[in-house]
Amino acid sequence: MKGSLSLFMFCIVVVFGISIGGCNGGELKKNFYKKSCPQAEQIVQNITWKHVASNPTLPAKFLRMHFHDCFVRGCDASVLVDSTANNTAEKDAIPNKSLAGFDVIDEIKTQLETTCPGIVSCADIITLAARDSVSFQFNKSVWGVQLGRRDGNISRASEALANIPSPFFNFTTLRQAFANKNLTLHDLVVLSGAHTIGVGHCNFFSNRLYNFTGKGDADPTLNSTYAATLKTKCTSLSDNTTTVEMDPGSSLSFDNHYFTILKQREGLFQSDAALLTNNGASNIVDEMLTSSKFFTEFGQSIKSMGAIGVLTGSSGEIRKKCPVIN
């Protein structure tokens, strides 16, 4: 009530003062919870770090969860919603295969609801958990996050299928999928660097090993030495249970090594390899071989990703439980 009133007053001031932009009630900013829940960011970091300490695969889970959330209906925690009798949610769409970390999000939310009920959105929790889990290895935050997202009330499996780029995409379709979210070619290349951590299931790339053009052939753009190694792990086209590291030997370390192996034609998916098929993209890949540049640019691009279609001000809601619409 008090919040809505001050929002209303703010709008009056904006409308009758300098008319800057529309008045849908605010935008993302740093330290958004400084007054309303000063411990919020520390609570998220503590719980996230506690779990990453015993499960080093979690950073990959949260980074991918953030990506999937933001690409479908904006970063609104729609990815966390459980399906119901009359709605198949994003979680149960095929591109969500192997998303994980939901239990940790729930633990964070429970703690935040105890400390400051109804204040911190599930969408901001995902954003922070992605940053904090990746940051654990550095013992400090590796990129800044803006907060103030609110939670959406719709989650549809069909929208995940339509918005999450496929590992079989070529450069044109990848670029389009990012452009649809107002992300640039630069963002596409830089954010693909997230594949420096984590794993992929064989069935997302085994066509490149066994039947690339339907003639029982391999993808000529895949490093043949590496293809031979992959064949020992993914032994058939139908294997959909085995996973392999996307950045072998360095898949728990967030660094720019993805770009090094990409240049050796060891990108795992066609969508990774596609980044070498365009001159502009390929030049950005070369820039990312400089570690400091990668960290700076990744921080910028993930900030843009984290701003896709966000609900702010009085739009949306602060969910009480992340898997359930209020």
Ligand code: HEM
């Ligand atoms: C450019 C388009 C992208 C495509 C086509 C793509 C596709 C995929 C696929 C197919 C997997 C393997 C999932 C599995 O087998 O379980 C994967 C894993 C992953 N993706 Fe992407 N992705 C893209 C961009 C991104 C972005 C922008 C991020 C984050 C900023 C990201 C983060 C991750 C992470 C961290 C994993 C590893 C997950 C794990 O270890 O469980 N991806 N991606």
Ligand SMILES: *[C@@H]1O[C@H](CO)[C@@H](O)[C@H](O)[C@H]1NC(C)=O
């Ligand atoms: C976070 O963890 C640190 C170190 O364990 C502890 O001192 C601090 O009180 C915790 N803060 C919150 C808000 O949980």
Ligand SMILES: *[C@@H]1O[C@H](CO)[C@@H](O)[C@H](O)[C@H]1NC(C)=O
């Ligand atoms: C969906 O089902 C729930 C009960 O599971 C019900 O409360 C809700 O009104 C239904 N929504 C629609 C749009 O049918």
Ligand SMILES: *[C@@H]1O[C@H](CO)[C@@H](O)[C@H](O)[C@H]1NC(C)=O
């Ligand atoms: C992590 O950083 C904190 C403070 O920023 C410091 O007190 C602590 O010793 C560091 N831990 C390690 C293992 O470096």
Ligand SMILES: *[C@@H]1O[C@H](CO)[C@@H](O)[C@H](O)[C@H]1NC(C)=O
């Ligand atoms: C990329 O994929 C789309 C959709 O499958 C296809 O229409 C297009 O021709 C492909 N582009 C190139 C350059 O292969």
Ligand SMILES: *[C@@H]1O[C@H](CO)[C@@H](O)[C@H](O)[C@H]1NC(C)=O
């Ligand atoms: C992209 O930008 C346009 C123009 O500013 C805006 O209308 C649209 O909502 C944005 N799309 C997303 C997904 O943020």
Ligand SMILES: *[C@@H]1O[C@H](CO)[C@@H](O)[C@H](O)[C@H]1NC(C)=O
């Ligand atoms: C390879 O692809 C072709 C064309 O799609 C298909 O006819 C053939 O059965 C495939 N081979 C295997 C081993 O799946």
Ligand SMILES: *[C@@H]1O[C@H](CO)[C@@H](O)[C@H](O)[C@H]1NC(C)=O
């Ligand atoms: C994996 O493949 C088997 C057999 O083709 C199929 O029954 C199963 O549903 C698939 N699992 C996933 C997660 O796609």
Ligand SMILES: *[C@@H]1O[C@H](CO)[C@@H](O)[C@H](O)[C@H]1NC(C)=O
């Ligand atoms: C294939 O990978 C090996 C080592 O992993 C590397 O020495 C070689 O240059 C790569 N080939 C190509 C064409 O990039």
Ligand SMILES: *[C@@H]1O[C@H](CO)[C@@H](O)[C@H](O)[C@H]1NC(C)=O
């Ligand atoms: C979802 O929220 C919008 C406004 O943000 C509201 O108009 C709509 O009724 C809500 N739908 C449900 C099912 O709660």
Ligand SMILES: CC(=O)N[C@H]1CO[C@H](CO)[C@@H](O)[C@@H]1O
């Ligand atoms: C974590 C999660 O909810 N994964 C779901 C993804 O979608 C498949 C169906 O395609 C479900 O079986 C998984 O439970």
